[in-house]
Amino acid sequence: MFIKENILLAIAGLKSNKMRSLLTMLGIIIGISSVIAIVSVGNSLTASFKTTMENFGASNIIIYVREKGAPSDGGGPPSFIGSGAATPSESDLLSDDQILAFEEHFADRIKTIGLVHNVGAAKVQDGHLYANVNVIGTNEGYKDTGNIKLTSGRYITEKDVKSSRKVVVVSSQLVSNLFAPNVDPIGKEIKAYGTDSIDTYMIVGVYKYEASSFGPAIASAKDTRTDFYIPVSVAKETSVNKNYQSLTVTSKIDVDTTKFTADIQTYMDKLYANNVKWEGSAMNMESTISTMTTFLNTISVGVAVIAAISLLVGGIGVMNIMLVSVTERTREIGTRKALGARSSYIKMQFIVEAVIICVIGGIIGVILGIILGAVGSAILKTAPSISVPIIIISVLFSMAIGIFFGYYPASKAANLDPIEALRYE
Amino acid sequence: MNKENIIDMKNIVKNFFIGTPNEVHIIKDIDLRVKKGEFVSIIGASGSGKSTLMNIIGALDRPTSGTYTLDGIPIEDMADNELSDVRNKKIGFVFQTFNLIPRNSALKNVELPMLYAGIDKKTRIDRAKYLLELVGIGDRIHFMPNELSGGQKQRVAIARALANDPSIILADEPTGALDSQTGHLVVDLFHKIHKQEGKTIVLITHNKELASETQRIITLRDGQIVNQKCNTAGFKRYQAGVDKHSVAESEVEEPILQSDEISTGFETGNDLETGNDFETEGENQCL
Ligand SMILES: Nc1ncnc2c1ncn2[C@@H]1O[C@H](COP(=O)(O)OP(=O)(O)OP(=O)(O)O)[C@@H](O)[C@H]1O
Ligand SMILES: [Mg+2]
Numbered sequence: 001m002f003i004k005e006n007i008l009l010a011i012a013g014l015k016s017n018k019m020r021s022l023l024t025m026l027g028i029i030i031g032i033s034s035v036i037a038i039v040s041v042g043n044s045l046t047a048s049f050k051t052t053m054e055n056f057g058a059s060n061i062i063i064y065v066r067e068k069g070a071p072s073d074g075g076g077p078p079s080f081i082g083s084g085a086a087t088p089s090e091s092d093l094l095s096d097d098q099i100l101a102f103e104e105h106f107a108d109r110i111k112t113i114g115l116v117h118n119v120g121a122a123k124v125q126d127g128h129l130y131a132n133v134n135v136i137g138t139n140e141g142y143k144d145t146g147n148i149k150l151t152s153g154r155y156i157t158e159k160d161v162k163s164s165r166k167v168v169v170v171s172s173q174l175v176s177n178l179f180a181p182n183v184d185p186i187g188k189e190i191k192a193y194g195t196d197s198i199d200t201y202m203i204v205g206v207y208k209y210e211a212s213s214f215g216p217a218i219a220s221a222k223d224t225r226t227d228f229y230i231p232v233s234v235a236k237e238t239s240v241n242k243n244y245q246s247l248t249v250t251s252k253i254d255v256d257t258t259k260f261t262a263d264i265q266t267y268m269d270k271l272y273a274n275n276v277k278w279e280g281s282a283m284n285m286e287s288t289i290s291t292m293t294t295f296l297n298t299i300s301v302g303v304a305v306i307a308a309i310s311l312l313v314g315g316i317g318v319m320n321i322m323l324v325s326v327t328e329r330t331r332e333i334g335t336r337k338a339l340g341a342r343s344s345y346i347k348m349q350f351i352v353e354a355v356i357i358c359v360i361g362g363i364i365g366v367i368l369g370i371i372l373g374a375v376g377s378a379i380l381k382t383a384p385s386i387s388v389p390i391i392i393i394s395v396l397f398s399m400a401i402g403i404f405f406g407y408y409p410a411s412k413a414a415n416l417d418p419i420e421a422l423r424y425e
Numbered sequence: 426m427n428k429e430n431i432i433d434m435k436n437i438v439k440n441f442f443i444g445t446p447n448e449v450h451i452i453k454d455i456d457l458r459v460k461k462g463e464f465v466s467i468i469g470a471s472g473s474g475k476s477t478l479m480n481i482i483g484a485l486d487r488p489t490s491g492t493y494t495l496d497g498i499p500i501e502d503m504a505d506n507e508l509s510d511v512r513n514k515k516i517g518f519v520f521q522t523f524n525l526i527p528r529n530s531a532l533k534n535v536e537l538p539m540l541y542a543g544i545d546k547k548t549r550i551d552r553a554k555y556l557l558e559l560v561g562i563g564d565r566i567h568f569m570p571n572e573l574s575g576g577q578k579q580r581v582a583i584a585r586a587l588a589n590d591p592s593i594i595l596a597d598e599p600t601g602a603l604d605s606q607t608g609h610l611v612v613d614l615f616h617k618i619h620k621q622e623g624k625t626i627v628l629i630t631h632n633k634e635l636a637s638e639t640q641r642i643i644t645l646r647d648g649q650i651v652n653q654k655c656n657t658a659g660f661k662r663y664q665a666g667v668d669k670h671s672v673a674e675s676e677v678e679e680p681i682l683q684s685d686e687i688s689t690g691f692e693t694g695n696d697l698e699t700g701n702d703f704e705t706e707g708e709n710q711c712l
Contacts, residue, residue: 005540012528335524338485339585340513340541342506418485422520 002345006352013325013353014360024321025361027314028401031307032362032394036369038303041376042296043385049292060114060145061261061284063268064246065093068279092278093243098271105267109255114138114145114248117235121225122194124174131177133170133228135192137235145248148229153186153205160204160231168192168201171209171226192228197238201230257284311397314361315405322354322409326416333413334421347414354406355399362398366391429497431592431625432459432482437491439477439648451477452488453648459593459627464619464660466628466636469645475629476597478645482627483518483595484511496592513541517586517624519596523578525570531557531581532566538588556584559621560614576607583614587622594618594626600635612638616667638663 014021065088094102103110117137124131138146143155151172160167168190175185185203192199209226236242251260261284268280326333333346370386377384439452451474459465469475480486481493484500485508493501496515503511512518517538525534535553544552557566560580562573570578579599586594596615600608612635618624628639636642637659644652 002540009528016528331522331524332526335520335526336537337509338483338512338518338524339538340509340511340589342509342541344506345541419480422485422524 002348003352006349007356009349010353010356014357020321021357021360024317024357025314025364027310027312027317028358028361028398029314029365029368031309031311031314032365032398033369033372034303034310035307036366036390036394037372037376038300038307039387039390040370040373040385041380041382042300043387044373044377044382045380046293046296047385048380048382049289059251059257059284059286061249061251061257061264061282062246063094063249063264063280063282065272065278066281068275068277088245088278090241090243092275093241093245094247094280095243099244099247102267106249106260106264109251109260111250111252112141112144114142114250115232115244116142116146116246116248117232117239117244119230119235119239120194122192122228124170124178124190124192124228126178126190129178131174132223132225133174133192134225135194135228135230135235137232138229139232141250142229142248144250149208151206151208152184153203155205156229156231161233164233164237165231166199166201166234167204167231169205169207169229170203171228172206173209173221173224173226174228175206177222257286260284261287311401315358315401318354318357318402319405319409321357322350322406323412325353326350326409326413329413330416330421330424333416334418334424337416337418338422343414346416347410350410350413351403351406354410355402358398358402358405359395362395365398366394369394429461430458430494431461431463431496432457432627433494434458434482435492437478437481437488437493439474439481439486440489451648452481455491455648455650457482457643457650459625461592461625462619462623463641464615464626464628464639465641465643466630466639467643467645468630468633468636471631473645474648475645477648479595479597479627479629482593483516484508509541513538514589515592517588517591517594519579519582519586519594519599521598521601523570523575523582523602525573525578525581525585527570530567530569531562531573531584534570534581535585535588538585542589552588553584556587557581559587559618560584574607575603576610579603579611580614583611583618587618587624592625594624595629596626597629598631599628600630600632608632608635613667616663 067088099113099115103113115138119135119137122133122135124133138156139161140156140158142148143150148155148169150169153169155169156167159165170185170190178190179185179188185206188203189200190203192201207229209224211221211224249264251257261282264282265280268282272279336346336349337343373386374384434455434457437452437455437457438450441449441451443449455478457478467475467478477486481488482495484495484503488501491501492499495511498511500508500511518524525531526537529537532550532553535556536549539549539552554563554566557563557580560583562577562580562584565573565577568577570581573581583594583599586596594615599615600611603611612628615626615628616638619626626639628635630636637656640656640660642652642654642656643650644654
């Protein structure tokens, strides 16, 4: 009934005491903005992780050889592995025979095995046209395990591997760097300039290149280093190491990947039982995603706790300032009562005031949170995501804080004895 | 002459409890009747219970015992909310310290009792403007209390007291915080309201000169009415003085000289305090 007048009065009161109002709101602002920021960063991070992980293939199991006692973090894409200080000797790695034996052992559950043998950086050049590449030896199975999406031609086959054909599957980025748009690159020969070799390959397939959100910042798309897939046998020709540090397994449909991963781990433990320095480790992307999600959830819970504490402190701050305000305005309350204000009106006046403080704090918090979320997303190179329900909930929640923490001071004001209040010095 | 009683108090007692064994008797068995349209003043030494009595008259406080009928309504057993409504509609308070609501303009202050009464905005604003005009500060309606002088604040307070067209205006030392000249102007305003709006006014004051211009003077001592004096002559003299004022504004000194004379006469009246029957006699002779 008098809500509009009360709101105007409360705003006038806040304006006349700007610094105090702002300090009072601080707890609410911090609480709400941290909730909004973490939710928006978390959402965009989760979304981005999911797409990235799904690109790698969520049902893949990665087996890799690593130093014993290395921290068993969530792991990462296979290309990150092996960057440690120690280098395994040939006998520590998985040989072709061992892989064959492994494949036979789990024949009922394995669909394909993807093999990778990294050669290194190279530059494909044709006159003044060029493209930066990362030469990788792969087998047929890698098409599945690496989640390669061909746009034209075919992938490396078992035949290519067996007869060590000089064929290559290149990225759409490379094609656009080296060929005119109307030229079909399939069947064309290109020269790759490595550190101490020049090799000629025939393009048999083109895959769709997608920039990874986790990749290092690149000046231009033209200079982007893209993967250059050649038969694994060709890749090994020039290399001293013939064995594999990692391989990726795609399981058949209906196979429980988590159980399968555990079984593979047991198998690997047996295989490496006598190796003092190295061990075989198995993990799957599904568990990586869930590790990531758990990690994000842990952060979210942490921030939620901080937010809850600052909202609690903020609420108590509001209560404190309202109690101060009631004391300061004792005579005013007495006068209002003398003029015929019912207790319920006085109570509402102070609750409205507390709610206004909290809602304004909440709105400032929402705006600040959106800005922080956008900054956070920009730093993490993910698309910012703003959750409208969270914003609405935040504002409603600030309102609830105002009512909750404003209630006691407001009751105190409402229950003042008018005569005592009018006498108050 | 035979007008209805706005205030009708019988055997009003007010005790305060200060710690368990101690009870102080501040108002001791007061009977008080004020007729509609009367302008009464209450005087008495500091601590004699004037403000306590006024709080009871104004429905801010309940008497310990006794009956009190305000404008025909018995109010001693009313609930708090009912008392709020009585204060809102029947009483207009004017305080010594003005008690304007800070951060509310003069207009908003006058609107406030009407807001509590649930009157619509347009009516509120129109009446508030009319009242501010009536008390002589129609040119300052948007001023904040801290932008007004003491006399101007008290004018706003009087306009606010009139907002809901109350049955009684209760003023507790309204001139106490003002210099004598400004105080006189404020009391002139009470006379104007009394005359033009026909309001019943109860004025508590220490200033005998101001009291001597009202229709009836009630003297309180130690929580009892010790003297009630009809002051028709003094009141008429004041009115005559005012009329003279309006004719010849230069004769400002005259009523002040007259009032000296009255207050001396008034002192002698105090000698008759003991006569309780005097009270009823005096009351009946008034108006
Ligand atoms: N709540 C209370 N508790 C105890 N004693 C009180 C209370 N209120 C008033 N009194 C006492 O009652 C007496 C009368 O007080 P009151 O304020 O009515 O005097 P007054 O006539 O208005 O005086 P003044 O002219 O100084 O304003 C005083 O002695 C005061 O101490
Ligand atoms: Mg007093």
